[in-house]
Amino acid sequence: xxxxxxxxxxxxxxxxxxxxxxxxxxxxxxxxxxxxxxxxxxxxxxxxxxxxxxxxxxxxxxxxxxxxxxxxxxxxxxxxxxxxxxxxxxxxxxxxxxxxxxxxxxxxxxxxxxxxxxxxxxxxxxxxxxxxxxxxxxxxxxxxxxxxxxxxxxxxxxxxxxxxxxxxxxxxxxxxxxxxxxxxxxxxxxxxxxxxxxxxxxxxxxxxxxxxxxxxxxxxxxxxxxxxxxxxxxxxxxxxxxxxxxxxxxxxxxxxxxxxxxxxxxxxxxxxxxxxxxxxxxxxxxxxxxxxxxxxxxxxxxxxxxxxxxxxxxxxxxxxxxxxxxxxxxxxxxxxxxxxxxxxxxxxxxxxxxxxxxxxxxxxxxxxxxxxxxxxxxxxxxxxxxxxxxxxxxxxxxxxxxxxxxxxxxxxxxxxxxxxxxxxxxxxxxxxxxxxxxxxxxxxxxxxxxxxxxxxxxxxxxxxxxxxxxxxxxxxxxxxxxxxxxxxxxxxxxxxxxxxxxxxxxxxxxxxxxxxxxxx
Numbered sequence: 467x468x469x470x471x472x473x474x475x476x477x478x479x480x481x482x483x484x485x486x487x488x489x490x491x492x493x494x495x496x497x498x499x500x501x502x503x504x505x506x507x508x509x510x511x512x513x514x515x516x517x518x519x520x521x522x523x524x525x526x527x528x529x530x531x532x533x534x535x536x537x538x539x540x541x542x543x544x545x546x547x548x549x550x551x552x553x554x555x556x557x558x559x560x561x562x563x564x565x566x567x568x569x570x571x572x573x574x575x576x577x578x579x580x581x582x583x584x585x586x587x588x589x590x591x592x593x594x595x596x597x598x599x600x601x602x603x604x605x606x607x608x609x610x611x612x613x614x615x616x617x618x619x620x621x622x623x624x625x626x627x628x629x630x631x632x633x634x635x636x637x638x639x640x641x642x643x644x645x646x647x648x649x650x651x652x653x654x655x656x657x658x659x660x661x662x663x664x665x666x667x668x669x670x671x672x673x674x675x676x677x678x679x680x681x682x683x684x685x686x687x688x689x690x691x692x693x694x695x696x697x698x699x700x701x702x703x704x705x706x707x708x709x710x711x712x713x714x715x716x717x718x719x720x721x722x723x724x725x726x727x728x729x730x731x732x733x734x735x736x737x738x739x740x741x742x743x744x745x746x747x748x749x750x751x752x753x754x755x756x757x758x759x760x761x762x763x764x765x766x767x768x769x770x771x772x773x774x775x776x777x778x779x780x781x782x783x784x785x786x787x788x789x790x791x792x793x794x795x796x797x798x799x800x801x802x803x804x805x806x807x808x809x810x811x812x813x814x815x816x817x818x819x820x821x822x823x824x825x826x827x828x829x830x831x832x833x834x835x836x837x838x839x840x841x842x843x844x845x846x847x848x849x850x851x852x853x854x855x856x857x858x859x860x861x862x863x864x865x866x867x868x869x870x871x872x873x874x875x876x877x878x879x880x881x882x883x884x885x886x887x888x889x890x891x892x893x894x895x896x897x898x899x900x901x902x903x904x905x906x907x908x909x910x911x912x913x914x915x916x917x918x919x920x921x922x923x924x925x926x927x928x929x930x931x932x933x934x935x936x937x938x939x940x941x942x943x944x945x946x947x948x949x950x951x952x953x954x955x956x957x958x959x960x961x962x963x964x965x966x967x968x969x970x971x972x973x974x975x976x977x978x979x980x981x982x983x984x985x986x
Contacts, residue, residue: 471495472850473631473643475618475672476651477502479595479836480818482602483843484649485610489851494610495643497633499617499926500667503599512578512707513565513588514598514840515833516551519575522583524548531834534580534737535798535827536953538688538969543824546805546845551837554844555587563601565589577712578832579735586833592707592771595836616641617926618671621648621679621814628679628814634926647813647850650676651843654797654819655937656689660882660889661702661793663692669930670937672820676801677936677976678917681809684822684971685799686937687944690830690954691894692795693717693741694757694788696772698779702793706757706772708832711735713768714761717745717790720754739829739954742792746894749791760786792894796835798826798954799944802973807846810975817846824971828953877911878931884938892942897959901946908939917976944972 472488474481477498485494496502517527527548532539559565565587566574576586589597615636622630622642630644652672657664677683694710694717695702711717711734717725729744730736745755759765765783766773776783801809801816803823809816818839825838891904916932924932950964951957 471643471645472647472649473497473645474649474651475631476653476818476820477612477614478651478653478818478839479598479602480820480839480843481649481651482599482606483840484651484815484817484847484850485606486602487844487847487851490609492850496610496612497616497618497631498612498614499930500615502603502612502614503596512592512709512833512836513576513586513594514551514555514836515578515581515585515831516555516587516837517548517583517585518552518555518573518587519583519585522585524552526583527581527585530581530583531825531831532827534829534831535825536829536963537827538685538952539827540824543805547823547825547834547838547841550841550844554840558598558601558840561605563589563598566591576709577735578708579711579732579741580737580831581735581833586709586712588709590770591767592709592769598836617930618675619921619926619929621675621811623679623811626680627812632922634922634929636926638925640922646853647815649807649815649817649846649850650801650809650820651816651818652820654800655941656794656796658885658888658934658938658941659689659794659893660885661695661791663695663702663705663793663795669934671930671933672816673800673940674916674933674936676809676811676814676816676820677940677974679811679814680976681811681814681816682802682973682975683800683940684802684973685828685944686797686940686974687948687955687972688798688826688828688953689794689892689941690738690796690798691742691746691792693738693745693792694790695793696775696779696781697789697791698781702791703779704772704775705793705795706775706788706790707769708735708738710757710759710762710769710772713763715757715759716761717741718756718758718787719748720756725755737829737953738795738832739956742894743956745790745792755790756787757790758787759783794889796826796830798822798828798830799972802971803842805845806849807842808849815846815850817842822971828955878928879911879935881931881934884931884934888938888941892938892945894956896945896955896957898946898957901942904942905939905946908935908942911935913939914979917979940974944974947972 471493575584655670657668
């Protein structure tokens with residue numbers, strides 16, 4: 467690839483949106499470590515939230531987003547999201563993207579938790595992500611190269627600027643690719659938990675690579691737990707979309723008591739953190755929670771993916787009660803970016819769940835994630851097309867460590883241990899003692915070596931595991947530092963939000979290790 471090419475890391479909605487809006491003359495290559503559909507976007511059952519209905523308005527969507535985010539949101543970024551979203555979706559519909567409509571051709575709008583209006587667009591019932599990704603892959607076919615099964619293991623840095631990537635294939639071959647700009651669209655890190663809705667590929671490696679390269683990350687403590695994962699045999703086997711509750715399903719206990727009665731005014735459609743904690747509290751008491759779907763008309767037709775999931779795992783839909791547990795779902799934080807997706811490292815962009823735009827605040831409003839990928843994916847492409855740069859005075863990127871790189875032969879835990887530690891000690895409800903234990907556990911694995919060591923001698927799997935450790939540590943240590951409860955971050959020892967933390971982002975760069983004692 468020539469110096470003027472654009473590299474996109476990841477193949478989900480955010481990545482493909484950037485590719486879609488990049489000018490035709492750009493030389494674009496997309497790297498994905500597995501297959502091009504092995505991503506969260508392909509799995510997305512929910513829809514896209516946008517104020518497109520005649521009785522809706524972007525200002526109402528704006529207010530709902532701030533309320534769900536506990537007013538921790540970046541107000542300016544939220545306005546960009548809700549104002550530009552409808553325009554982008556209309557562009558796509560004009561280009562042939564078909565969202566679900568009634569017999570008269572009018573768009574069908576769904577309702578989900580935290581929304582005051584029916585504004586959720588779906589495609590293929592509960593297959594919205596699959597339908598949009600398929601549409602975009604068709605749109606970029608022939609003008610964008612998609613390389614599958616080649617893992618980006620490191621960002622290339624020269625004089626504080628990102629100038630490309632280093633990749634590794636299954637056979638161990640390492641390649642160096644230079645580019646005018648690199649776009650990280652690798653997803654979040656909810657796959658680091660035992661119960662998760664995320665694809666196995668979502669391990670936080672994009673965040674770890676950016677942090678390692680000196681980029682600032684923020685709000686890593688804010689993890690959203692989706693309330694309703696289908697629970698079978700002590701495992702979470704798949705997501706049951708919030709749209710099911712939007713169509714009339716209710717949460718109830720083993721004896722039929724309505725779980726959310728008296729908990730929140732919106733009851734079953736309360737913000738996700740509230741519902742997830744209510745379910746977790748019931749299960750900790752030894753009870754079980756079910757989603758009663760008996761009031762949902764034409765369930766199999768409306769939710770074919772969920773119906774197939776239930777049947778595959780022996781859950782009888784005729785009984786009308788689906789056993790559910792909460793599972794890690796979405797990261798509100800990530801790599802800090804401005805309104806054009808530019809990180810604090812020149813030449814490096816981030817978009818989608820890997821980025822912290824600030825639009826979600828402390829708790830994401832349902833179906834705003836696909837919208838974020840679309841709106842800011844278009845903005846990243848616009849910035850690259852215009853060759854704009856974020857002034858270096860806005861945020862200072864972390865300096866290189868300035869010492870020689872050394873061979874890495876690290877002790878690595880089983881991945882199941884990483885997931886177990888985060889789930890047990892940095893889960894839905896947190897407290898200081900457990901968080902300290904989690905941080906100590908992560909720090910025993912020579913994290914400074916992962917920041918400045920030579921990775922080439924390691925296998926792609928070992929590198930990915932190391933990045934899981936680094937990202938897990940960022941989540942645990944950030945949760946320890948935020949001494950309050952806000953949105954997806956709940957501390958039993960600090961059960962209320964605190965004025966001291968209002969609007970404050972926990973910004974992290976690798977400079978924090980420069981003067982740290984061994985073992986911290």
